[in-house]
Amino acid sequence: MGILSLLSLSVVLLNFLSPSETGPTPRVSFSLGSPGRFLTRFSSPDVSNTTTLLLSEDGDVLYVGSRDAVLALDVSHQDAITLKGKLDWSPSEKDLEQCSMKGKKMSDCPNFIRVLQFLNSSHIYACGTFAFSPRCTYINSETLTMSLKPDEGRGRCPYDPYQRNTAIIVDGELYTGTVADYRGNRPVISRHLSEGRRVDLKLDDTLGWLEDPTFISSTVVPDEEKIYFFFSEVGREYDFIDKFIVSRVSQICMSDIGGQRTLQKRWTTFAKAQLLCQADNELPYNVIQDIDTLLPAEGAPADDTLFYGIFTSQWSVNSGRSAICSFRLSDIKSVFSGNYKVLNRDTLQWSTRVQEKVANPGECGLHNASDNALRFVKENFLADDSVRPVGRTLTMVSPEHRYSHLSVQRVQAANHRDYTVLFLLTESGYLHKAVLLQSGAHIIEEVQVFEQLQPVKSLKLSIPQGVIYVGTSEGVVRIPTSNCSVYWTCPQCILARDPFCGWEPNSRVCVEVKSTKIPLVQDVDRGNVEEACSSVSLTHRSRFSSTKLSAGELVSVSLNEVVRLQCPPSSRLSQQQWERPNSRLSPDLYLHLEDGSLSFVATPTTLGHYLCLSTENSFQQTMAIYHVKQKSSNPPPSSHPITQAGGRLGPRLLTSEGPQRTESEPVPEAEQAEPTQSSKNPQTPTSEAKDSPRWTEESGPRGSEFGKERPLMWSRGPCYLKELVVVSVLLVLCISLLITVLLYVFRQRCRSRTTIQAGTPPRDSGSPVEQEALRGHCGSKRNGKALHSGQGGMVCNGALTGSNGHLPNTPI
Numbered sequence: 001m002g003i004l005s006l007l008s009l010s011v012v013l014l015n016f017l018s019p020s021e022t023g024p025t026p027r028v029s030f031s032l033g034s035p036g037r038f039l040t041r042f043s044s045p046d047v048s049n050t051t052t053l054l055l056s057e058d059g060d061v062l063y064v065g066s067r068d069a070v071l072a073l074d075v076s077h078q079d080a081i082t083l084k085g086k087l088d089w090s091p092s093e094k095d096l097e098q099c100s101m102k103g104k105k106m107s108d109c110p111n112f113i114r115v116l117q118f119l120n121s122s123h124i125y126a127c128g129t130f131a132f133s134p135r136c137t138y139i140n141s142e143t144l145t146m147s148l149k150p151d152e153g154r155g156r157c158p159y160d161p162y163q164r165n166t167a168i169i170v171d172g173e174l175y176t177g178t179v180a181d182y183r184g185n186r187p188v189i190s191r192h193l194s195e196g197r198r199v200d201l202k203l204d205d206t207l208g209w210l211e212d213p214t215f216i217s218s219t220v221v222p223d224e225e226k227i228y229f230f231f232s233e234v235g236r237e238y239d240f241i242d243k244f245i246v247s248r249v250s251q252i253c254m255s256d257i258g259g260q261r262t263l264q265k266r267w268t269t270f271a272k273a274q275l276l277c278q279a280d281n282e283l284p285y286n287v288i289q290d291i292d293t294l295l296p297a298e299g300a301p302a303d304d305t306l307f308y309g310i311f312t313s314q315w316s317v318n319s320g321r322s323a324i325c326s327f328r329l330s331d332i333k334s335v336f337s338g339n340y341k342v343l344n345r346d347t348l349q350w351s352t353r354v355q356e357k358v359a360n361p362g363e364c365g366l367h368n369a370s371d372n373a374l375r376f377v378k379e380n381f382l383a384d385d386s387v388r389p390v391g392r393t394l395t396m397v398s399p400e401h402r403y404s405h406l407s408v409q410r411v412q413a414a415n416h417r418d419y420t421v422l423f424l425l426t427e428s429g430y431l432h433k434a435v436l437l438q439s440g441a442h443i444i445e446e447v448q449v450f451e452q453l454q455p456v457k458s459l460k461l462s463i464p465q466g467v468i469y470v471g472t473s474e475g476v477v478r479i480p481t482s483n484c485s486v487y488w489t490c491p492q493c494i495l496a497r498d499p500f501c502g503w504e505p506n507s508r509v510c511v512e513v514k515s516t517k518i519p520l521v522q523d524v525d526r527g528n529v530e531e532a533c534s535s536v537s538l539t540h541r542s543r544f545s546s547t548k549l550s551a552g553e554l555v556s557v558s559l560n561e562v563v564r565l566q567c568p569p570s571s572r573l574s575q576q577q578w579e580r581p582n583s584r585l586s587p588d589l590y591l592h593l594e595d596g597s598l599s600f601v602a603t604p605t606t607l608g609h610y611l612c613l614s615t616e617n618s619f620q621q622t623m624a625i626y627h628v629k630q631k632s633s634n635p636p637p638s639s640h641p642i643t644q645a646g647g648r649l650g651p652r653l654l655t656s657e658g659p660q661r662t663e664s665e666p667v668p669e670a671e672q673a674e675p676t677q678s679s680k681n682p683q684t685p686t687s688e689a690k691d692s693p694r695w696t697e698e699s700g701p702r703g704s705e706f707g708k709e710r711p712l713m714w715s716r717g718p719c720y721l722k723e724l725v726v727v728s729v730l731l732v733l734c735i736s737l738l739i740t741v742l743l744y745v746f747r748q749r750c751r752s753r754t755t756i757q758a759g760t761p762p763r764d765s766g767s768p769v770e771q772e773a774l775r776g777h778c779g780s781k782r783n784g785k786a787l788h789s790g791q792g793g794m795v796c797n798g799a800l801t802g803s804n805g806h807l808p809n810t811p812i
């Protein structure tokens with residue numbers, strides 16, 4: 001009985017971990033310091049906790065809000081970021097003393113700049129937490145001097161540096177979402193710096209218009225004359241789940257000036273709705289992390305404005321994953337113009353309003369409305385419908401990455417079509433660049449931005465400059481949005497499917513699309529190399545033409561030696577495959593290891609040529625050719641007769657080092673003496689490599705196409721740790737089960753002997769289910785310990801399951 005449930009449990013576990021759960025993999029990876037991605041850093045010992053980034057209109061100056069300072073950085077130079085000016089703005093000794101007397105940690109008492117916005121052409125408006133007593137100030141953007149006495153910052157900036165807030169200045173007025181008290185439990189969305197007939201406005205905080213929100217972002221849609229706020233909060237309408245978090249979009253009208261009697265100095269146009277990032281029949285990704293606006297293409301209506309957001313889940317089932325959803329402005333508008341929920345004050349239950357509509361909540365221009373109408377909008381602020389994502393589906397799901405920040409850009413490709421490109425920062429410090437295609441998201445590349453986990457981050461995309469700024473705890477990093485020159489060949493340039501990059505057939509380089517008027521070759525949608533690169537002659541089909549047979553790296557072996565041939569992947573999305581001329585690689589003789597290498601025992605039949613092919617997106621290219629030959633003289637077998645060809649390649653790809661092992665590098669004596677060329681790198685463009693069959697266009701001065709791919713790094717392979725753990729757990733379960741059953745049987749037999757019962761059936765070792773369970777798993781050995789002692793490996797269905805990529809020492 002227990003076995004059945006165990007089995008079903010294991011089935012569930014295995015389903016849960018099934019590889020269909022993997023999301024898009026970054027095609028190539030640039031580790032920190034890789035030459036393919038030149039990162040420019042600005043850091044200074046007295047600059048820390050970078051929180052806010054503000055880019056000047058011409059993109060030449062980056063203003064940075066950090067701890068106790070506002071900096072102006074000169075970012076107009078390609079190769080360096082320099083400090084242009086610095087404004088120190090820190091609390092006095094007395095302020096700090098008071099802060100720590102209130103029981104706050106000294107490290108949280110500095111002035112953390114949390115609002116940094118252009119007020120007008122000459123001034124910046126900035127607010128900071130200022131020792132748990134927020135302040136705001138006007139800063140001259142040229143001279144970086146404070147021009148007026150600091151303002152009070154209550155309602156404009158949080159007290160606590162760990163609370164999130166959002167702020168935007170439109171037409172000289174500051175719109176903010178933050179908490180407005182020391183304790184942090186009075187959240188408000190408010191307007192400040194209003195002049196004349198326009199008064200400062202805020203939310204009526206007695207009404208529960210907000211429920212413990214975390215503010216994420218705010219944006220203005222000029223055509224609508226509305227400001228939209230994005231945040232997450234407790235979804236009180238879902239009272240059946242404890243503390244269910246929902247993501248929200250809320251709106252207010254810029255024209256709002258509050259009511260005349262009802263809702264005086266309060267918003268008359270506030271409304272909020274749920275943003276639902278959820279696929280059918282799945283738990284929602286309910287916690288919004290970041291959101292960015294994609295303005296409509298030129299000539300398209302404002303209704304086509306899209307908002308791309310990162311969402312994570314509050315439930316542990318989906319922990320560590322994140323989803324991207326996009327929402328259309330027209331959908332948000334139609335939800336706000338629909339029905340609203342109403343709160344029953346007695347039962348505290350939300351329900352869809354059934355009474356007659358007295359006014360349209362969320363409508364602009366209600367300030368002259370009747371008290372009756374304003375009372376109605378005061379109570380009806382939660383839209384009944386939820387805003388669903390575009391296409392009612394998730395744009396992208398990443399099971400293994402938690403994204404924290406994103407930026408979105410529309411990129412015009414070589415075919416003049418627009419593609420949406422997302423820049424996604426992972427919590428572990430990688431920037432992913434993904435292009436959204438009909439077939440789903442394709443992650444073109446990932447760039448490592450920092451090594452240590454960075455608690456405070458901000459992301460700023462500068463489209464005209466083609467760079468992204470990341471604010472980390474220690475400073476600012478600038479990353480170019482693309483570097484097409486890392487793709488040396490037409491196939492690589494096409495397979496990247498990067499809308500920024502196209503192949504220039506005349507000069508045979510991969511170049512930025514926007515940098516040239518020459519028609520370029522590109523296929524973002526399909527990445528079809530055969531079509532796109534067809535103008536260049538391809539001769540890779542003559543793989544084993546007899547004249548070329550001498551080509552390839554020579555591998556000298558003794559008979560009965562275990563040979564291991566390496567094959568470098570051309571990208572993380574490629575699949576390696578081995579071939580021999582006129583011969584099939586029988587699984588009885590050859591072991592395909594997980595890293596793509598091939599292992600076999602040298603026998604007269606296995607001597608000869610081997611070719612490693614890499615297939616990506618149904619395009620095949622030759623990655624390595626080996627010629628395995630018997631050594632002429634047969635020296636006595638060494639203690640570990642394993643020949644590894646191209647063995648140095650693995651570690652080379654794992655590190656970000658440049659060219660490897662030049663001729664002058666010392667080579668161990670023993671290795672030199674041996675005729676085995678085991679250390680030779682098949683990627684090194686040697687004369688043999690040049691002769692080997694491949695794209696002829698590459699036999700130009702650039703040399704081999706493989707040899708020039710060094711900037712592309714594949715530092716992290718797939719991780720099977722989870723699977724390993726589950727399999728081990730199952731194994732242990734099986735074994736203990738087996739032992740239990742054996743003990744049980746043994747005892748039964750003992751008992752049957754002592755009690756002398758004629759009717760006992762002979763040696764029934766359990767129910768059919770139990771037997772099935774024993775057979776179905778790998779516990780083939782009677783003695784459970786034998787499996788752990790590592791002898792002979794595990795045998796499952798007759799195949800070796802040395803999945804760690806190591807060859808068992810015993811010959812096969």
Ligand SMILES: *[C@@H]1O[C@H](CO)[C@@H](O)[C@H](O)[C@H]1NC(C)=O
Nearest residue numbers: 035036037038483485486711
């Ligand atoms: C682009 O890649 C090339 C080739 O690896 C490298 O030399 C160059 O510095 C890179 N440029 C940038 C801006 O990263």
Ligand SMILES: *[C@@H]1O[C@H](CO)[C@@H](O)[C@H](O)[C@H]1NC(C)=O
Nearest residue numbers: 048049112161162455456473
């Ligand atoms: C400031 O940075 C330090 C170091 O990275 C970090 O430990 C601290 O939590 C940060 N403080 C705030 C308020 O973010």
Ligand SMILES: *[C@@H]1O[C@H](CO)[C@@H](O)[C@H](O)[C@H]1NC(C)=O
Nearest residue numbers: 119120121122123138147148
């Ligand atoms: C910008 O605003 C500041 C502060 O209100 C003011 O002193 C300054 O004159 C304004 N500048 C312009 C160009 O309007």
Ligand SMILES: *[C@@H]1O[C@H](CO)[C@@H](O)[C@H](O)[C@H]1NC(C)=O
Nearest residue numbers: 255260364365366367368369
């Ligand atoms: C609101 O009403 C006042 C007087 O009742 C009028 O002067 C004003 O023009 C009205 N405003 C709008 C925007 O309709």
